[in-house]
Amino acid sequence: MDKSSPTAPAEPPGSGSAWSPTNLGPRARALMPGILVAGVIALASQFIAEHYGAPAMLLALLLGISLNFLSEDQRCEPGIAFGARQLLRLGVALLGLRISFDVVGALGLPVVALVVGAVLSTIGFGLASARVFGFRYRFGVLSAGSVAICGASAAMAIAAILPRDERSEERLVFTVVGVTILSTVAMILYPVLGQALAFDDWTAGIYLGATIHDVAQVVGAGFSISDTAGETATLVKLIRVAMLAPIVVLVVLVVRMTGNREETGGNRPPLVPLFVAGFIALAAVNSFLPIPGFVTDTAASASRWLLLLAIAAVGLKTVPKDLLKVGRASVALLVAETVFLALLVGAGLILLRPQPLG
Numbered sequence: 001m002d003k004s005s006p007t008a009p010a011e012p013p014g015s016g017s018a019w020s021p022t023n024l025g026p027r028a029r030a031l032m033p034g035i036l037v038a039g040v041i042a043l044a045s046q047f048i049a050e051h052y053g054a055p056a057m058l059l060a061l062l063l064g065i066s067l068n069f070l071s072e073d074q075r076c077e078p079g080i081a082f083g084a085r086q087l088l089r090l091g092v093a094l095l096g097l098r099i100s101f102d103v104v105g106a107l108g109l110p111v112v113a114l115v116v117g118a119v120l121s122t123i124g125f126g127l128a129s130a131r132v133f134g135f136r137y138r139f140g141v142l143s144a145g146s147v148a149i150c151g152a153s154a155a156m157a158i159a160a161i162l163p164r165d166e167r168s169e170e171r172l173v174f175t176v177v178g179v180t181i182l183s184t185v186a187m188i189l190y191p192v193l194g195q196a197l198a199f200d201d202w203t204a205g206i207y208l209g210a211t212i213h214d215v216a217q218v219v220g221a222g223f224s225i226s227d228t229a230g231e232t233a234t235l236v237k238l239i240r241v242a243m244l245a246p247i248v249v250l251v252v253l254v255v256r257m258t259g260n261r262e263e264t265g266g267n268r269p270p271l272v273p274l275f276v277a278g279f280i281a282l283a284a285v286n287s288f289l290p291i292p293g294f295v296t297d298t299a300a301s302a303s304r305w306l307l308l309l310a311i312a313a314v315g316l317k318t319v320p321k322d323l324l325k326v327g328r329a330s331v332a333l334l335v336a337e338t339v340f341l342a343l344l345v346g347a348g349l350i351l352l353r354p355q356p357l358g
Contacts, residue, residue, distance in 0.1 A: 030078045030079070031078050031079040031082050032079060033073075033075045033076045033079055034070075034071075034075075034076040034077060034078055034079020034080035034081070034082065034083065034313070034316075035079040035080075035082065035083055035087075035309070036079070037067070037070055037076055037079070037080065037316065038064070038079070038080060038083045038309045038310075038312040038313040038316060039309055039312075041060055041063045041064050041067070041309075041312035041315070041316075042060055042305060042308040042309040042312050044059075044063060045057075045059035045060035045063060045308060045312065046305075046308065055180050055183075055184060055214070055216065055217075056216075056308055057151075057152045057176065057180055057214070057307075057308065057311055058176075058177065058180040058181070060308050060309075060311045060312040060315065061173065061176055061177060061180075061311050061312070061314065061315040062177075062315065063312065063315065064311070064312040064313065064314065064315020064316040064317075064318070065173070065315045065316075065318050065320055066315075066320075067315075067316060068315070068316060068317070068318060068319060068320060070316055071316045071317050076316075080313045080316045080317060081313075081317070082313075083309055083310055083312070083313030084310055084313035084314045084316075084317055085160065087306050087309055087310050087313070088156050088157075088160060088306070088307065088310035088313075088314075089157075089160055089273070089274070089275035090275065090278075090306055091153075091302075091303045091304075091305075091306030091307040091309075091310055092153065092156070092157045092160075092244070092275050092276075092279060092303075092307070093274075093275045093276075093278030093279050093282065094278075094282065094299045094300075094302055094303035094306065095153065095241060095244070095279060095303050096245075096278065096279035096280065096281065096282030096283040096286070097282045097283070097285070097286050097291070097295070097296050097299040097300065097303075098238060098241065098286075098296070098299075098300055098303075099238060099241060099242045099282075099283035099286060099287070100238075100283070100286050100287045101287040102287070103235050103238050103239055103242070104239075106235055107206075107232075107235055107236065107239070108354065110352055110354050111206055111236070111354050112239055114206075114210070114345065114348045114349070114352065114354075115206075115209075115210050115236055115239045115240060115345075116239070116243065117348075118148070118210055118341060118344050118345050118348065119148040119149060119240055119243045119247070120148075121340075121344055122144055122147055122148035122337055122340060122341045122344070123141065123144045123145055123148050123247065124144075125144065125336075125337060125340050126140045126141065126143055126144020126145075126147070126148075126333070126337050127140040127141060127144065128140075129333060129336055129337070130143075130144075130333065133329045133330075133332060133333045133336075134329055135329070135330075135333065138162050138163070138165075138168075138171065139171050139175075139330070139333070140333075141158060141162070141251055142155060142158050142159060142162065142171055142172070142175055143155075143175050143178075143179075143330075143333055143334050143337060144337050145158045145247060145251075146158070146175050146176075146179045146213065147179060147182075147213060147334065147337040147338055147341060148240070148243075148247075148337075148341060149240050149241065149243055149244050149247060150213070150214065150215060150237070150240055150241045150244065151176075151179045151180065151183055151213035151214035151215075151217075152176045152179060152180055152213075152214060152307075152311060153214075153215075153241075153244075153307055154244055154247075155172060155175045155176050155179065156172065156176070156307065156310060156311065156314070157244055157248055157275075158247075158248060158251060159171070159172040159175075160273070160275070161248055161251060161252050161255070161273055162251070162255070163255060169314065169317055169318055170318070172314060173314060173315065173318045174330055175334070176311060176314070178330070178331065178334040179213045179214070179334065180213075180214065182213060182334065182335070182338050183212055183213035183214040183217040184217060186211065186212045186213065186217065186221070186338070186342075187212060187217040187218075187220050187221040188221075190207065190208055190211060190212060190221055190342070191204065191208065191221050191224055191225050193207075193342075193346075194207050194208065194225070197346065197349075197350070199349065201225060201226045201228040201229040201232075202228055202229070202232050202356045203349055203353075203354070204222075204225055204229045204233075205222050205225070205228065205229035205230065205231065205232025205233040205235075205236065206232055206233070206236050206345075206349060206354065207345055207346065207349055208221045208222050208225075208229065208233040208236075209222065209232065209233035209234065209235065209236025209237040209239075209240070210236050210237075210240070210341075210345045211341050211342045211345050211346075212233075212237075213338075215234075215237055215241070218233050218234065218237045219233070219234055219237075221233065222234065242283065244279065245276050245279045245280050245283070248273065248276050249272055249276060252272070252273065282299070
């Protein structure tokens, strides 16, 4: 007697059948190897950063570059590309929950005006100077935006909406490495400079928050002076982070108006990218609705991990020898933008001599 069943034989778990409860879907399974590789790099970078004090973003980038060969593996390539773009955008959107309009009231309009003016002036300086150093607008806005706003996070957000070419990854990697190193140098030197300029703790906090590139270095430099300087520096830095969304929208608008079809791949970018809309929406929610502290803390942590994973993925996509093509002009432009911002804010504080509210 034939005991065979007319139904198809059962497949082993995880073999890819559509009905299997362990099946995550073809797309998810294709992305998982690359995302896991970037995730392991992110975890290792954070571990080293917490135990030895090195910048986690820089470590993730360098570790990713050292494992660049994995991006050529067909199993890892889709997940690495997904991490470098989609997860990056999600991380930037979640930054919105760190922003609240209450910051304006806490610092006063003169300070806010100084910070916003410094951000816009630095980006304008970067665009004007890029031509002098032999670059087109792409590297000018990428480097100046990262210096003016929030370092590596801003660089990744701006790179996500710029027209792409064969040197896009190279420019992004160099900018992240450059601003991270400059931010670390500034964390050491700027507190000393503030003391030399006879700034009180509140004014020193404004100076540090308005000039140092990355958030972590702003916090470290501020609290190395005092609690007052640290808290003020953090608030001022949040104003610069809040500028990320309008700057990205402005860059998109300029690209739509001036970019030719070859530069934009035949398609104009959306006026407000989805991740920027998410950033703005979350900032508005945090400003007008009572959000529990654990929610904002969780979102901030998720954003930090997503950005760390994304920069690890960018590193994995980077060929080390390509970094040697950057040249001294790129270094000079980044340094010039950093010095411009430091001098502008310092001069503004000396002239305004703002006083704490209340």
